[in-house]
Amino acid sequence: MPVTTDPGAAATVAAPDGGPGGARRFGPWWLVATLVLGLALGLGGGVLIPRLTHPGDDSVEAGFLRDMSTHHAQAVEMSMIAHADSTNARIVTLSGDIALTQHGQIGYMQAWLRGWGLSPTSSAEPMAWMPDAAGSVVNGLMPGMATPEQLAQLREAKGKDLDIQFLTLMRQHHLGGIHMAQEILKLSDNKDVTWLAQTMVTGQQSEINLIDQLLKGLQAS
């Protein structure tokens, strides 16, 4: 009964407005039409709205997450070399810290891309998301990244030489990473992405201070 009361009520309300006979006949049709339209809008909206509110495949956010994943991966690579080969306890600790942190951050970035239904990689040139970035990529390497030759040298290095090479390369790498993170802070208002980028800027800046201290100590010894 409560269900059937609704169309009845609709007809009653409509009756004073115009011809009661018309209202009577149109009532069920309108109800069905309204329900169908509502269902369509709900379904359509449910499908489309997440796609419209998530950054898309060519968004600056997607570009940043993909490029920063690759950039971070090289920091992990250099840190793991130093972590395995250094005999300096402070370098072993710092390199382990950087490797774990940045590998963890790659996980955040990849998970967001996956959550947005986007591929973890793209065919876009590195740094394509960043305006005026042309020229900052040399042989496919983003700002601050070490060349294959520098990595080969790092693998061969030992002792204090290894520590200094690692710190010097990582200092340069952090400067490039901070630059990219600051750019996405300017370009994006995505809460997650800007949160992570801000922690990269502050975290890597403080690590640069530590690297400078360690470098000074090593060069004095």
Next chain:
Amino acid sequence: MSTPGPERVPSTVKVGKTSGQGKPPAGGSRPGASRPGAKKSAPGKGGKGRKPVTPVKVAGGRNWGPLAVAGVVVLIAVGIIGYGVFAAVKGGGSWEDRVNAIDGVVDYRAQKNAAIDARDHKEGALKYVTSPPVGGAHNGVWQNCMGDIYDQPIADEHAVHSLEHGAVWVTYKPGLAADQIDELKKKVQGQDYMLMSPYAGLDKNISVQVWGYQLKVDDADDSRIGEFIKNARLNASMEPGAACSSGNTTTGPVTASAPGTGMTGK
């Protein structure tokens, strides 16, 4: 709810035309609306039942208007749903579908070949059922795949482990023209989850593979190489989150000591 109101007004005009016959159903609605309205209003049959003569004329006015409106509404609904489904399917297709859509790709995952699906770590030289291999048991140490370009052949046993980590392995016939090799290099250098090496005995100039998928082409400029890399790189990983660094960086066949070289694989 306001929309039905105005559209009822024209309908009442129609009713007005047939005023003589139209009144009885209108009159009938008053007693009906008071209490048993629910019974009568929902079907609308009441109107038909009362006056056998009138329905012929009223039916014409009654059916076309609402039917047209409902038809338009349904069309809009179908359009909205259709677009949503289209957009979802177009953008959200799986990477496997996109890789399989590339002409010439061989899907070894679909073959369910135990020798290719095996993921055990084994020491020493191993035999693979495809050339180059696309999966199977492999060495405990993976080949470094941080965009590394090896100018000499590398061990299958290490490279297959890199495929397991999600890398795209680009291989080419030894002696391929320098400009063709440079073209391939551009796709690899600086890109993690990529590695490249010459490979003896290829039946085409270039073979690109991830775990379980392979594409062989003759020209480095072939756009299918880029399509394959774009869709399969990292997506093909059997161990999400596994790294490409800390791998073996030497060339040549697998050595007996390889499993013990440790994480940095010197």
